[in-house]
Amino acid sequence: MDQLSYGDVKQAADRISGRVRPVTVAPVDPEAVRGLRPAAPGGYRLWLALEQLQHTGSFKARGAQNFLAAHRESGTLPDAGVTIASGGNAGLACAWAARQQGVRATVFLPATAPAVKVAKLRGYGADVRLVGNEYAEALAACEDFVRTTGALASHAYAHPLIAAGAGTLLEELRGRIPGLDTVVVAVGGGGLFAGAATAARHHGIRTVAVEPENCRALNAALEAGRPVDVSVDSIAADSLGARRASPLALAAAQQDGVTSLLVPDAEIVRARQTLWDDHRLAVEHAAATALAALTAGTATGTGGAGGGTSGYLPADGEKVAVVLCGANTDPSDLVPPRSES
Incomplete structure (x- = not known):
């Protein structure tokens, strides 16, 4: 399956209703940021x-x-439970959802994984397996675990059920912001983007896909016409560092109403600091990447209106939602505001 349908997202919304927190939206005066x-x-x-x-x-x-939930519905949830190789947000989400569903979760990480991540995963009840010193070794062990136990393999982004679930965010945004014109999302491997863009297109809403200049898996796929491997070197690489965009993301990006933008790390850092200074929001660099599309620094783009070398400039009267996608960050590098005297 290389393309999502709106029906996939709608079904996901019905399936997870009551199991996740409805998104909160906060109006912001652009002139005050x-x-x-x-x-x-x-x-x-x-x-x-x-x-x-x-x-x-x-x-x-x-x-x-x-x-x-979908695997439970279809009777394809094995006794061995679910497994994933990820110490990041995907691994945390998998472990949490498994606990909510009463399912065993086995998470593979390299032995070099930070102790705080291991502790958090174990706090969700996951069986954490530390293997090797690199992610590739942990992934290989996870794949072997699937072969030998029959456990269900999950993925960080490249699965239609994962992407459709992420797309439920757009369904909620549409309900909270009547007349929404544009949604701005950060892109790594493209799970959130694929789901959100699929739902957005159904409702006539534009999607702006934002990536760091040196983590441009989706942008490069659009240029090549197929998913390609890219180098990864960005301050937001911990969340947006996928080396290849999923076919689902590329298919969604090739539809009408999508703009692909690249932003420099300096803009990401500034946007993240702005969110803290002006709104007391401590977010990941990945979340700040979306807002960076609207800041004053240079950006390069591929796709529809708003692309080019000037970032995304909303039109007169346009209603825009910027998705702050994650908060799993160390806030110690946020600069305290200067005291007023």
């Missing part, structure tokens, strides 16, 4: 989608719940 690009003459309206408040601190809880 330092660093945002100059507004159109008549101004535009901006909301922040606070998905960093989701269970486990990221949108990935949605896809993990949908993945397990």
Whole structure:
């Protein structure tokens, strides 16, 4: 399956209803946020989608719940449970959803994984297996575990049930922001983007896909016309560092109403600091990547209106939602505001 349908997202929304936190939206005055690009003459309206408040601190809880619930419905949830190789947001979401569903979760990590991540996974009840010193070794062990036990293999982003679950966020945004014109999302492997863009297109809403300049898996796939491997080197690589975009993401990006933008790390850092300074929101660099599309720095784009070398500038009267996708970050590098005297 290389393309999602709106029906997949709608089914996911029904399936996970009551199992995830509904997204909170916060209206923001663009004129009051330092660093945002100059507004159109008549101004535009901006909301922040606070998905960093989701269970486990990221949108990935949605896809993990949908993945397990769908397998339970179809009778394909094995006694060996679910397994994944991930110490990041996907692993946390998988472990949390498994506990919610009463399913065994086995998570593979390299032995070099930070102790805090291991502790958090175990706190969700996961059986954590530390293997090797690199992610590739942990992944190989996870794949062997699937072959020998029959456990259900989950994925961080490249599965239709995962992407459809992520897309439920857009369904909720549409209900909370009547007349929404545009949603801005950060892209790694493309699970959130694929789901959100699929639902957005059904409702006539534009999607702006934002990646760091040096983590451009989706942008490169659009240029090549197929998923390709890219190098990864960005401050947001811990969440957006996929080396290849999923076929689902590429198919969604090739549809009408999608703009692909690249932003430099300096803009990501500035946007993250702005969210802290102006709104006291401590988010991942991945979440700040979405807002960076609207800030004053340079950006390069591929796709529909708003692309080019100037970032995304909303039109007069446009209603825009920027998704803050995760909060699993160390806030110690956020600069305290200067005291007023």
